[in-house]
Amino acid sequence: MNSKEEAKDSKFHRKALQVAEAQSRIIEYGKLLQMxxxxxxxxxxxxxxxxxxxxxxxPAFNRSGMDGYALIAADTEETGEGKWVWLDVVDNIPCGAVPAADIRRGTAARIMTGAQVPAGADTVVMLEAAESREEGGRLQVGIRKPQAAGKNVTLRGxxxxxxxxxxxxxxxxxxxxxxxxxxxxxxxxxxxRRPKVGIFATGTELLDIHEPLVPGKIRNSNSPMLEALVRESGGEPVMLGAIVDDIEQARSKVQIALESYDVVITTGGVSVGDYDIMGDLIRENSGDMLFNKVTMRPGSVTTAAVRGGTLLLALSGNPGACFVGFHLFARPVILQMQGADQPFLPEWTAVLGADYNKVNNYTRFVRARLEIHEGQLYAYPASIDESSVMVTIKDSDCLIVIPPEERGVSAGDSVKVLKLPGEIRG
Known part of the structure; x- marks a missing residue:
């Protein structure tokens, strides 16, 4: 951390927490919702x-695994070397029917795949291994090889x-x-029950996606992204629009949201600039604050507080930082509220596919894509990994975790990755 950052942290009463500590504080508020x-x-x-x-x-009954004949295996012991055994066919059992007759020595039943094996039978001979004939007005089936008990029968339970x-x-x-x-x-x-998650964006510079682009403005891309991420996590997103840089308006809207939803997520306004209203708003009741800085890049300014028992998570307005912050903090809470047994992103080990040379005092979570080559998992860092960059989010299916003590990581090194939801696309 440089001296300028230290001065800002002192002025705005920021004390950086390790990611794991911040996660442990926030996950406590992922209370299980109603059934x-x-x-x-x-x-x-x-x-x-x-x-x-x-x-x-x-299955609830002994089930045939083949089209064929249900019979008693012991009846076939004397077959082989050209010797056949002929059995009287006493029933025909289609799938879904109840057998009309038990099987005794010297008898068999025609049976279909999935049908209930009749009592007494202990094996099913497939149709291709049997022959049929009429003898004295009776239908008979001929077997020429010994059959093992239990063959082609799925037992009850x-x-x-x-x-x-x-x-x-x-x-x-x-x-x-x-x-x-x-x-x-x-x-x-x-x-x-699915958690209801209120979503705000802050910033006078934001345009709705339907509005034409004008100088100095940007379209609000974080809110639709958060909406999709909340749905992906099993929650019900409620889009609450954008808040201009007005702390009175923000205070009123956020308070109403906290009284209405299970979680409230904002994006933007958590840095230390003159118009970063979410940071100011949360500092008004610092006793409710869980944290307002995390030792991570991107998204170190991620902030969390609890108001009236409801979690308020303020994510960075930078798209990359917002994306990473959601997966590290919002997603686990939303999942835990639903009783998920694995709320955190799974940790895998991969081979680094390309050099990564950025040096930081904080743990860096690098957007990356996974590929499998000859049975080995590789992670390739995004070509542009700045906090403000949005486009590389779409190509990322994992986050490479680069510890602060690393001074660059080389291709071929083993790295820890956090697997993002979805399939491997590389």
Whole structure:
């Protein structure tokens, strides 16, 4: 930190926290929200409020894995070397039907894939390994090779036993989970309510996306980005527009938002300039402040406070810093409010794909893309990694963590990365 930064920190009562300490302070306010029931078809992406236990075995009956014949394996012991065994076919069992007859020695049943194996049968011979004939007015099936008991039969409870844990609480519901819930006849799913997140941008210089560009102004790109990030995290974003650089207006709007939503996020106005109103607003009640500086680049001015029990997170107005700050602080809180079992970004190890030579006194979170080459994971730093740069956000699927003690990192070095949500695109 240079002397100018130290002077500003002293003037504005900033005390920098390590990222982990700032995260631990803010995550305490990710209180679990209430439970609600939603239809199964609307449950994708939601977080389970309670564990789900199997109400019955699955499958609920011995199930055929083939089209063929259900029979008793012992009846085929004498086959082989040209010797056949012929069995009377006493039933025909399509999928969804209940067997009409038990299988006894010397008998078999025609059966379809997925159908219930009749009592007495312990194996299913696939259709291609059997032959049929009529003998004395009776339909018979011929088997020419010995068959093992249990072959092509999925036993009752093979996948899940009754009372066994199916899905734990805190799990985000995906397509496979929906299939399991449907198979157990669960039409309503108990999930945690989505947090409602109020989003403000601050700055007289901001234009709405529909407005024409004019000299000295910029379009508000952070708010739509935050809206998407909140949705990506399972929350319900509420767009509250932009606040001009007027502290009275900001105070009124932020207070109403804090009384209305589970979390309030602002972007911009947290530095130490003459028009950085969010910093001034939060300093008015410094006893409610959690932190107002973090030892990180970008986004060291990230600020958090609690008002009336509601979390207020003030992110940098620089797009890169806003993006990083959201993933490190806002996303974990939003996820924890839904009971997510893994609220923080997962940490991976990768090989650095290109030299990174920036030196900082703070930990740097470098936007980067991941690629896999010959089974090895590589991380390539964004070509432009300035805090104010927006365009490289779209190409980033991870953040490379560069500790402050590093004086440049070389291609081929092992680095820690925080995996951002979504697939690897590189």
């Amino acid at each position: 609600e029931e939603v239809p199964l078809e609307q449950s994708a992406g939601r977080y389970l409020a309670e564990p789900v236990y199997a109400p019955h075995p699955f 093979y996948e899940l036993r009754e009372g066994e844990l199916v899905l734990p609480a805190g799990r985000m519901i995906k397509a496979g989970d929906i299939a399991v819930l449907a198979a157990f006849g669960i039409p309503l799913v108990k999930v945690i």
